Amino acid sequence: MSTASERARLPSIRDVARLAGVSHQTVSRVLNDHPSIRPETKAKVLDAISVLDYRPNLAARALVTSKSNMLGILSATIGEFGPTSSIAGIEDAAREEGYSVSTLNLPATSPEAIGNAVRQLSREQVDGIVVLAPQVRVFHVLRGMSVDMPFVTLQTASGSDGVSLSADQVAGARAATEHLISLGHSDILHLAGPQDWIEAESRMRGYLDGLREADLPTFPPIRGDWTADFGYFAGKELALRRDFTAVFAANDLMAIGLMHGFRDSGIRVPHDVSVIGFDDIPVAAHVAPSLSTVHQDFPELGRRAVRILLAQIRGEQVPEFGPLQTILRARESAASR
């Protein structure tokens, strides 16, 4: 039985050097692919490394280089499908590039909380931060506090000149709206996301653009909170006014709740009212009626964010991505009048 106190010290670069019969500095050069090193020396060193199962101490390396090979994720989402999928993409892409990932969930979106979070991440020496904080205010606070570190936001706020990217939410929302229009609907409501959310704004804009283009009347949006529960209550409320034949919900969860509310109020979807959502969550195709929605590739978004961030960190040319395509998935919940 080995106890903690007996635990042997891990081999250091000097142990490797001793075994290989070189200086520790030569070992360091091998580790960092330094060009000028004789092949046979390199072989000896690599040999010693594998014999000792040596692994460089990342803390020591971070100390001297003041680079941690670590990326931070600053997240202000609770566990929704989209952001969660993007985070997986971020982590995978980062690991592929040899970076580890430190995740931090914002407890609040107050400027102080954001400041603390960034400071914490900076204390951890992360080389860059990916921000998944879809609230507009987080975005502004971040810009205001002049973070001394490269960072990328996954959502594009309007008028942002910083580096950021996103799927083309506006186009997707517009496609959803146009789909409803093409089915013959002219009185289309929008069940929007919360006031402060960038995505909510984009999707609402797409909705407004679509209607305006078709010279159709717009309605003041209903402000939701992304949850299915809210959608349900909205459905019950909307059942009392019947001045519409279709609803575009800003996400699938609200759309599913909405259909439930309609169902409980005797409104049949799509017979009486058509519904379309956004995100294409895994159950969208399986609810009754199956939910028309707009698909987007969340993990790819995360991967792109990492590529941009790493380019910034390394001082390389920042890649230009076109907007990530969204795909309309027409299903049963939206039908012609």
Add this chain to the structure above:
Amino acid sequence: MSTASERARLPSIRDVARLAGVSHQTVSRVLNDHPSIRPETKAKVLDAISVLDYRPNLAARALVTSKSNMLGILSATIGEFGPTSSIAGIEDAAREEGYSVSTLNLPATSPEAIGNAVRQLSREQVDGIVVLAPQVRVFHVLRGMSVDMPFVTLQTASGSDGVSLSADQVAGARAATEHLISLGHSDILHLAGPQDWIEAESRMRGYLDGLREADLPTFPPIRGDWTADFGYFAGKELALRRDFTAVFAANDLMAIGLMHGFRDSGIRVPHDVSVIGFDDIPVAAHVAPSLSTVHQDFPELGRRAVRILLAQIRGEQVPEFGPLQTILRARESAASR
């Protein structure tokens, strides 16, 4: 405009010492709450710290203490609701205790992949690991390779003597089964999770226990993959045999897909067949018919894991938690015959 090259060096412990007129060691003592230090000295130091906005360099600290104040999460799940919610709980609890969190998604469950992942985390000097790798084989590999670090698994494999915890899956599954029995069903199928998954085994055992207790016939389980798509195809298949009146699906996603498959086959839920799921995902209450299921508190699971892990790391008494309660949520999809 300040460029990277001009970026000032962050203040070090010596800068603080100089400003406070003490030695860097005294500053260190203040930072670590050393008992013997004169209040006025401490005040001077704290003052200097705030003037300089000094923050200790974590890499340097990690180097000298060989503790990183960082926890690792080893995850082998793709983005399902349960594990994702638990991860959020882990992160929050860890941050509250002053630990940062490094997440690593397993690309595969092969022994090599697991070994690499653990080594990577150990290179990062994490002080402990929370394992969310619900596959039995991951569990075994981990036990076999004698990890030189404290670790906790979120799932309890049968016969495990290591530290681990989980909600009482067996009891929950049994409650689900008994619910169906109490509704008058006697021919109850089980749509199980994948062979290798600990949760799948537990839920199946609960199913079997429930039926055996009631002296009812058991059926060979159908092995699914947790996805709604699989549930759908299972529904279409099962529609061809009508030797059952109820199905217990091992998770909500499969249950929802299953109901879809039944619907497409002309089988009405719950009129012809009752269905019950597991997990209580956010849409469960809103699909049609609303899905009976078993609720569990995933974030709390994560928090408990952190508490256990930290106790191990600190050499404290490891807290004993009772099994996390599961709660039956009876809804429309399961009805009496």
Add this chain to the structure above:
DNA sequence: TTGTACGCGTTATCAA
């Protein structure tokens, strides 16, 4: 109660 000297494991600099 405080300070000095040293070492943690690595990379950078300069000389050989």
Add this chain to the structure above:
DNA sequence: TTGATAACGCGTACAA
């Protein structure tokens, strides 16, 4: 191509 030496910022041991 290689090696000696000096940092990096902090905590620990010991001395004052």
